[in-house]
Amino acid sequence: MEVYLDNAATTRPKDEVIEAISWALKNLYANPSSLHRKGLEVEKEIKECRKVVARALGCSDKEVVFTSGGTESNSLAINGLIMANRRSGNHIITTKTEHKSVLNTFEHLSSNGFEVTYLDVDREGFISLERLKESMRPDTLLVSIMHANNETGTIQPIMEIGEIIKKINRNTLFHVDGIQGFGKIKFNVKQANVDTYALSGHKIHGPKGIGALYIKSGVKIQPNLLGGSQENNLRAGTENVPGIVGLAKAASLISEENIEYMRGLKAYLVKSLHECIDDIHFNNGINDNFTPHIINVSFKGIRSEIMLHSLEQDGVYVSSGSACTSRKKDFSHVLKAMGLKEDIIDSAIRISISYTNTREEIDYAVDKINKHLNDLRKIIKR
DSSP states (O other): OOEEOBTTTOOOOOHHHHHHHHHHHHHOOSOTTOSSHHHHHHHHHHHHHHHHHHHHHTSOGGGEEEESSHHHHHHHHHHHHHHHTGGGOSEEEEETTOOHHHHHHHHHHHHTTOEEEEEOBOTTSOBOHHHHHHHOOTTEEEEEEESBOTTTOBBOOHHHHHHHHHHHOTTOEEEEEOTTTTTTSOOOGGGTTOSEEEEEGGGTTSOSSOEEEEEOTTOOOOOSSOSSOHHHHTSOSOOOHHHHHHHHHHHHTOOHHHHHHHHHHHHHHHHHHHHHOSSEEESSOOSTTBOTTEEEEEETTSOHHHHHHHHHTTTEEOBSSOTTTTTSSSOOHHHHHTTOOHHHHHTEEEEEOOTTOOHHHHHHHHHHHHHHHHHHHHHHHO
């Protein structure tokens, strides 16, 4: 049996998505910028896909720009907002638990003269709203805070954060990395004081290499890539049409029913682990303040990499943390920022489900986790 529980890293494309991409490859091969009929047909299809993604975000299709993925969306938002609104200030704010695509961009900006405030988080990964208020200044140009953390699923209170930012300084721009939140959390960008919101296709059963950025109407932003006039002059380069079609199909499959199913499956997984495994340490919660698809758990005494490779022998695939930093030897910067002890961080496993997983798969995975944990602990005691 194969049980894939690394859905925060990437999801398996749905059959409907694969069929849509295949159809696009066969039929939408013309360049959407071409003036002939074949080109116009492709351009029309892209417009329809933009409407689908806009519906999922709760915005106008004119406010959606397609990119190559989440990292580019974050980069376009942060760099593009700062470059276009440079006169608004020199101070920028983010958190210590952001994805590396945000943290590395902020480090680069810091090395180029911008003053950065990194907000701390508490034991569960939440920022302090009071600390955010204290950090805001008249020259704060941008605040960038992720919607849901990719290692713990911690959901930051984006609605409240947006209100605070705009109340203190209406000129401060607010970017949200929504890559782990989109499709997992009921959210409407128009109901929050969000200026930009990033998402990625392969986190929602779409293809890799495609993403999108919501840009609030009227917000000034500069492109990262210079070239053609594609994507309303904000993202040069011929559009990845099969990717766009696949992203739109995946976005059309997002539903509250699927979100609730994941939440129930996560609760079942937590309960099953509690019932059969001793000395287990959960690093995140299962209530509505956390995403319905991520569990971060430590099995003290067993290094996460050893557990990960033991489980894969039985076809169970989990993660030792963020896939984007898993090949580095350093401890998780997220768990460190939460103040967890080294032995807890060193043994942390991220189990991330999707709405395609079943209870039967969870039972199989828990049984294998219990088996390998007992075997490994016996070896250590010798």
